[in-house]
Amino acid sequence: MRLQVVGRCPGPGMSHATQGGTMPQNSDGFYQESDHGLTVTARTLPGGDRRTYLCLAGEIDIASSAVLSKTVDWLTALAPVSVLVDLAELTFACSTLPNFVVRVRQAVPDDAELILWRARPATEWMLRVTDMATIATIRDEPH
Numbered sequence: 001m002r003l004q005v006v007g008r009c010p011g012p013g014m015s016h017a018t019q020g021g022t023m024p025q026n027s028d029g030f031y032q033e034s035d036h037g038l039t040v041t042a043r044t045l046p047g048g049d050r051r052t053y054l055c056l057a058g059e060i061d062i063a064s065s066a067v068l069s070k071t072v073d074w075l076t077a078l079a080p081v082s083v084l085v086d087l088a089e090l091t092f093a094c095s096t097l098p099n100f101v102v103r104v105r106q107a108v109p110d111d112a113e114l115i116l117w118r119a120r121p122a123t124e125w126m127l128r129v130t131d132m133a134t135i136a137t138i139r140d141e142p143h
Contacts, residue, residue: 033071038064040071044078052080057089060097068100076107083108085136088118097123098130105135115139 029044037059045051054071075083083104090097105114114136116127127138 031074033067034058035067036061036063038067040067042071042074044080050078050080051082051084052078053084053086055086055089056097059092060090060100061092061094062096064096068096068103072100072103072107075104079109080112081109082113082115084115084117086117087120087123090120090123093123093126095126095130098127098132101127101132101136113137117141 030042032039032041034040038061039055039057041055041057043053045053052075060068085101085104087093101114101116108114116132116136116138118140119127119138124138127133127136132138
């Protein structure tokens with residue numbers, strides 16, 4: 001798999017780690033997986049309460065299922081109290097995105113907050129049509 005640093009990832013106020021890797025994350029709570037046009041950057045946020053930031057960049061389709069499955073596995077092991085999924089860098093999304101959102105919701109604790117953040121208009125439309133707002137918060141700002 002090819003590792004790359006993309007756009008605004010890994011998020012506001014966070015620096016890119018000097019090395020990415022496959023799961024499990026490296027010692028600073030950072031990992032990055034990339035394959036078939038999709039890059040997932042993940043970082044546990046400071047504070048020890050298992051808040052997690054995910055950035056999806058590129059194209060999300062059925063070919064990216066392996067990367068998404070590894071991400072769900074990582075979230076399952078982490079059991080975060082909140083997951084912020086940054087969608088601003090997605091250039092294409094099909095039904096694989098809502099499927100991923102459902103898998104994330106099932107993987108994290110029931111009381112964990114799931115936020116879908118900065119979706120482009122077409123992506124936000126798909127999330128609303130597929131009723132993802134019933135299992136996640138869809139917003140432009142993280143707070």
